[in-house]
């Protein structure tokens with residue numbers, strides 16, 4: 001299914017009312033409705049430079065092990081808890097949501113080279129054979145699709161502001177989804193203002209913009225931040241937040257990965273919390289919005305990818321993308337074996 005060329009872009013102009021945090025005007029949100037045929041310790045914020053790793057003192061390994069171990073009591077490994085999780089899922093549908101950077105692909109210096117491995121791709125393809133599966137990323141939907149290259153998954157780009165999903169029944173389009181596309185002007189201004197800062201990089205994520213500083217010298221970070229803030233002063237409808245060595249510019253609307261998760265569950269007919277367990281794996285601050293939604297549903301598995309203790313709403317953890325791979329392989333193997341036992345039981349007329 002994944003072949004942009006074949007996709008019929010149905011511009012779903014549901015003019016829905018959206019609460020804007022800063023401005024009251026109603027703006028458009030383009031929901032692309034497309035038929036589906038089938039490192040370091042403080043990555044988020046705090047440590048603002050690639051150099052900080054080498055200039056700061058190495059952590060005391062006993063202390064960091066101890067704090068990681070006590071954090072793991074609160075956020076047990078999803079691999080160790082796998083059997084328990086699966087047992088609790090009996091008779092329920094599982095829907096899988098996966099973040100991209102830092103979850104399916106390792107964090108690397110060059111955002112254009114954040115490739116996922118063939119093994120990971122095969123594992124996601126296999127999971128998506130058995131469970132409805134969506135990739136929810138801060139990247140533009142096109143970009144993340146280019147990386148993932150799978151046709152049997154749904155895609156939500158720009159932190160969930162650009163969703164590819166099956167057409168939603170018309171009655172559900174009450175005019176809720178609108179957003180503002182950052183114009184080329186703001187991107188040009190950011191590029192102009194930051195071009196002298198070595199290592200700074202602007203990424204156009206369609207509905208959002210990333211200003212990367214992973215390769216910016218520590219001493220240049222505050223100048224870069226000031227320049228970005230100065231540009232944004234002329235664009236009050238956009239907010240600035242920080243991810244892993246990246247400043248993220250997003251329209252000031254109440255729409256995030258949590259809303260995207262709800263939207264997809266709804267659209268896929270999976271909104272009944274008693275019947276459906278959403279499993280969401282992510283590593284970044286923006287994934288916390290989705291974890292919160294799962295927490296408030298009271299059912300499901302929010303899993304954080306982190307090798308260091310972190311404030312999170314997730315209930316389970318995985319250390320890194322290689323553990324994500326193991327988890328996904330286990331998940332599909334489990335479903336494969338349980339469905340073949342079911343088929344055998346049906347053939348032999350045994351109750352299952």
Ligand SMILES: O=P(O)(O)OC[C@H]1O[C@H](O[C@H]2O[C@H](CO)[C@@H](O)[C@H](O)[C@H]2O)[C@H](O)[C@@H](O)[C@@H]1O
Pocket residue numbers: 099100101102106107108109110111112114136137138139203205210212214243244245246248284286
């Ligand atoms: O929601 P995600 O799929 O996790 O996207 C969040 C940001 O990911 C990318 O940046 C991060 O990964 C890069 C490649 O490993 C890394 O160089 C960068 O420092 C990280 O912040 C992406 O480039 C951003 O646009 C996304 O907002």
